[in-house]
Amino acid sequence: MSGFRILVGCKRVIDYAVKVRVKPDKTGVVTEGVKHSMNPFDEIAVEEAVRMKEKKLASEIIAVSCGPQQCQETLRTALAMGVDRAIHVITEPKEYESMQPIHVSKILSKIATEEKADLVIVGKQAIDDDCNQTGQMTASLLDWPQATFASKIEKSNGDLSVMREIDGGLETIKVKVPAVLTSDLRLNEPRYATLPNIMKAKKKPLVTKKPSDYGVDITPRQEIVSVEDPPVRQAGQKVESVEELVTKLKEAGLV
């Protein structure tokens, strides 16, 4: 049992193929009756963990999801992909709406310590809030090294060699274990859950906990003031000459 114990974060989000609609009261987006699924970057994280287990680099994978009851569906998908057991940190739907990376990272770091994890792998960001903070905050709370936007993860003696996608191109760094990794798009292509694996997943252990079990206070620290659609695009105007353009700009008070 010399392989890594990996903790993977799986967030339940609105499915990326859905056309998101803003609620008429502008307090948020419509989630009722809308298809949800695992955050695509988290799927990539789960896939990477499962591949590491297949290569015998990892010995156990634990998936974690924070949120309302339906998060268990997300965890079952992770179990069907090859995760060994799951932890559901349950919150009320209302509490979930105001949950932030700071809360999730506190929970993840407590679980990582409790479960004696060697690696925490999460998606680089969630497709609903695009925060790109949970991985980094978790590393900071644990005082662990972090390798974010990973597009390739390889073992290098006892440590990891991680290729990262950065603005300038690709950067390869060596990371000592234990560490936090966040997955980027090109890390891998996640597998589909097959029917036999979905059946097997129903028997894998899934425990439910509360944030208070980890001593984490999920009182909201932000208040959403309003959520609106981007403004409707106005029709443009065609002009026949530069002079006309200048005249119109002057009329609009722009020059």
Add this chain to the structure above:
Amino acid sequence: MFRRRLTNVVPAAVKFSHQHNKFFSVEAAQRVAPLTDGLVQSLQRIVGNNNVSQAMAVREQHGKDESYHVCAPPQVVAFAESVEQVSGVARLCNEHRVPLIPFGSGTGLEGGINAIKGGVCLDVMKMDKILAVHPEDFDCQVECGVTRKTLNNYLRDTGLWFPIDPGADASLCGMCSTSASGTNAVRYGTMRENVMNMEVVLADGRVIDTAGKDRRTRKTSAGYNLTNLFVGSEGTLGIITKATLRLHGIPESSVSAVCSFEDIQAAVDTTVQVLQCGIPMARIEFLDEVSIDACNKYSNMDMRVAPSLFLEFSGSPKSLDDNAEIVGEIVKMNGGSDFKWATDVDERNLLWKTRHDILYACMALRPGCKPYSTDVCVPISNLPKVVVESKKYIDEAGVIGPMVGHVGDGNFHVFFPVDQSNPDEIKTVHDVSVKMALLAQELDGTCTGEHGIGLGKRELLLKEFGETGIEVMQQLKQTMDPNGILNPGKVFF
């Protein structure tokens, strides 16, 4: 007797002629009188002002598919957002005897949506809801704007998929309309075997469910098989607005392999023998050396340039090993070599992506060209003969003709890259294609295994069914569409 009543659809004589320019020109659309403002306004009242367009760019987009047929734009494009709107548009067009052509993803290969008689093109892609998925029953119901990749993406957590895979991201109801198939047909069948029910709008606006509303049983003996009447009717009998489809389990594990042979005969013989062993193949694809060369260049691969087979087995890990061994022996028996296995999922995906990009790879051999695709299908035992003879025809004509085939179904394609604007080239290629189709028909086969008749194969359909068969089809057409408004000029004259 029937031909006279169909004069607005059938020309004076159904001749076996090579008058290509008549079918390939945009002038045909321009001979039709412009639509009246009154009609356009009526359309706007049905679908809304913002869902009707007479802009040339929109019309051109809706006047061509991915075939070599020159664009024949409709006179107006309407976008429907509900089956009630589709029904209203049909009723309107029927009253005014205006041609009506349903439009899905525009990825057809036979000019099926070209508006050679002008009229209204009804784009149905806005109706894009996945209405229901029943995982325990292995079925789902979708609207006409849902494409197959969208459906499979939606299904990914259920362990199910819709395996009919024609390459393009086609609309599922468009696939019903052309009775589509793909690389997986050898294992899962074609659309004919996988459509359980459809909601169809008829020429006069009536709406029916071909198996009865909401019915989704695995089998039925109730009444006429209306579902399979409309599957493959290419928009000439009704407009499909919903489909209930059969789903299958995603295979547990898969292994892919490529092997090359000294000649085509060996490759095709191998296929025949593998199938006769009863081994459950997921895919058997043949590529000749011209195709392999195109793939190497386009996809940066490094395969041996020789007739090759791409194979895929799927099932439980244990059965894979056994099957792979047997197939390996058959390959060796036929002098095959370079047996490259790919178990790693990334490697497998790369292999099949290479195969799927074959159309683009072939076009890249002559940039700026469009694909003229043949599609003959014969009983598997006749496959070696038709493939070898076809290669001779292609070589004699001196054209580039990469061959790609779902040999497991006895079906293969030649993707000729043609210059759309060069009628001589098109004629040369057309002649080879007709020779191949006639040979296939002589060998108990069909001129089109999966692409449909569309514009280019109407003469061949007559040869295939004979006059009486075609008469029966025309009788049905006359009953379902007495004014001949639904996609006129397609399937038959």
